[in-house]
Amino acid sequence: MSVAEEQPDELSAEPAGPAHSVEVELKFDVDDDTPLPDWSGLPGVVSVGAAELRELDAVYFDSDDLALAHAGYAVRRRTGGPDEGWHIKGARDAEGGRVERQWPLGKDTAEQGVPDAVADALATLVVASRLTPIARIRNRRHAFALGDADGGLVAEFVDDHVVASDERHGVERTWREWEFELGPAAPASADDRTALFAAAVQAVHAAGGRAAASDSKLARTLGA
Template identity: 60%
Template sequence: MTTEPRSSLEVERKYDVGDEASVPDWSLLPGVATVGAAEPRELDARYLDTADGRLAAALTALRRRTGGPDEGWHVKRSTPEGKLETHWPLDDADEAAPPDVPDAIVAELAEVAQPPFEVIARIRNSRTAFALLDAAGDLVAEFVDDRVTATDERSGRTSSWREWELELGPAAPASAAGVAELFAAADELVASAGGAPAASESKLGRALGR
């Protein structure tokens, strides 16, 4: 793998919702003028860790995901500001099952964990994504409606659920107060649809029962 990785900071809010919940009118959010067309995505991710959970202990997740505009390898680190994600695209040789972790990613994780890595969960997700745009057509946030099926590969336990996620984009409010106002408005819209802030902070955590 020779391609240079890309890094970004994810600032997002996740919500638990029922199977029959109706998607809110996101144009009611502060700064949102229009909502883009629905974009379906079929995602299939395998999450890896060491046998003794070194990555989880370091608040880090490693996955290989196919489908969607950012398919590839991802390393996610939890920070006080949000989740710092580093992404590498897939290459032609990257087809092993379970997947072999590329050397570049092994080096990226060297300070917190060493191989071997094993698959701990598989998460498949039928996602519908919507771009929330301001009056200039710039991305304030992306909203996704996820229907998830997960397998804990160590125990064999399977689970399924629906969740919503709102992730800030480049045209999101620049101030902490503006971000808080946007998320507060989103919380109200979700509550009106019968949803609530997610009980688990990540899909992987929920798949593993934590």
Template identity: 40%
Template sequence: MATLVERERKYSGDAEFRLPDLTGCGGVATMSDATTLDLDAVYLDTADLRLARSGFALRRRTGGHDAGWHLKVGAAGGARTEYQFPAAPDEVDPPPQLVTLFRAASRGGTVAPAARIVTRRRERRLLDGAGRPLAEVAEDSVEAQDLVSGERQAWHEIEVELVDGDEALLDAVEARLREAGARPVPVSKSHRALGTRLAAARSAAPDPGVAPVLDYATAQRDVLIANHPGAWSGDEEAVHDVRVAVRRLRSTLRTFRGLWDRRESESLRAELRWLGGQLGPVRDSQVMAARLAGAVRAEPDELVLGPVAARIAERFAADLAVALAELRTALDSDRYADLLRRLDALLEGPTARTVDARWVARRVRRAVTRADDRLDRALAGATDDAALHEARKAHKRARYAVEVREPAAGRPAARLVTRLKELQDFLGAHQDSVVTRDVLRRQALRAFADGENAFTYGVLHARQAAAADRDLPGLLRARDRVRQRKVRRWLAE
């Protein structure tokens, strides 16, 4: 299976539109002669168009230089990840490798033909002075049919896709195309073909009072779906983003728990905790491996005794392999698909009660106050590592609660979010030190048992303890900054 990142922009023009000369745009020296291609693609989706609604496009295409199965992930107009897989003759079902990647978007449901798009394409390459291709420009005459409703459409479209060029080239080409009468198109061909059914599938707008909470939670649900392929592959950024989205969802269901049936929301929080438990070992292994590798590199050579770096790499490579296999099993499971379907029902269905902005604001204030109390108890008397960890989690919940109000409250809320993030970072650094010291202690015991020198692990352990002590004054300053009256005054409004 081939994987590539597609960076393209789309435009439409009326019947009189003609592609202008694009030489001089962002280093373009010449335009190649046009090549004509005939493309025929059948797009598949669930009955309720979950793939399209989640920013996924699954198609089987014939014609062109990349005929076969394609899965695109991401919104049109930005960078999209495309997975390509060969198609056998007369194959109608997508290969299991692709099914795995869109399982979250389909909620585990089956897919069937949803639209057919036939394109006559005139393609040119934009070349620099050395003949290097910077981008491809395609003029597409499109005929589309919704295979369920029977609705037909036809239009003319221009696509500009980067090859070795950059965003500045796309900007320059866009300016030239606009001058010639082209207009940006914000949706993909498949979305346009399915536009009527997609509009009908959209959920009704929620009541204004609850809208900020539902919008925030829905955005986190969408992060889960969008990052599913990357998380399944073990991509560090995708695993991190999914893990944070899970935390935000669990926190939102807790902070605003009165909005939904209590039994269902608590059950979903438990399922999200299970999912977070599958993500944690993968992300922790990735982070700890990088953290310790950097710590070893920072030590003078004379303090690194024995194969310390190699042992750390071996240990976390093995841990990561096991954790990733378990995560893939979870993401492929019916349990995960059911979690997503239940989350859809919770976020897209009616709430258990009608609330106003004041109700939301009170719960945000309560989350911030609870975080204050947790930290005060943790700092009372001797510093308690476990209590500081609980304070860190409370401040995450407080930050996520404030983020719910950020779109409406604007800069005051954004400033409090920033201050909470600063404090959370200090608490996080302390917890990282606690966890790292425990890992180093166990690594030292393992080295000793294997007859290796454990000296370096002790050095690294001492440095982690010293760093935790040095962070305490910064933590206190961050606590005071987050509690300044001018930062919190808006919370009472």
């Protein structure tokens, strides 16, 4: 979910650029039978929405030497969910957020490769002709909206069941994980955000979750 707009990054700029957002989230590893957390103790959260099912299917692209990954970037084509499209995720900032750029799918397919607009934005990092599919991540996601008293989205909690394939080595991995991502109505101050995150971590640990061993789904898919 977006918590800021038009943030600068190191990618090439386009005259009519894509949508921008900043992703600020926590990630947790959980077992298949771990019950969902109790969010009643989170500051500012007064409601938890019903589960929204999203069937997500993403193909990730990089060079054979993983030039984008080593620079802290990821590019994917994802179908399903409210933000389907082409995405470029940037390196994390000092607060743990990641700038994300998004383009619509159009009529392209993953087999057609990276669209020109996306490739142009990556030009300072990698030559477009070197980009090839490196991973496919399919995710059965249940999303829950955590709302405030005014109906604003404080955070989104998602329960992910992942089937991921390392396209380079033909290795498939499956796991379950949770994400807790700030929404537009998240606290504005750093202290209040810290308190919200601390309460979320406490709720997750009480349910049996634990800190994620991997920084991202892509890294875990590739064995990192």
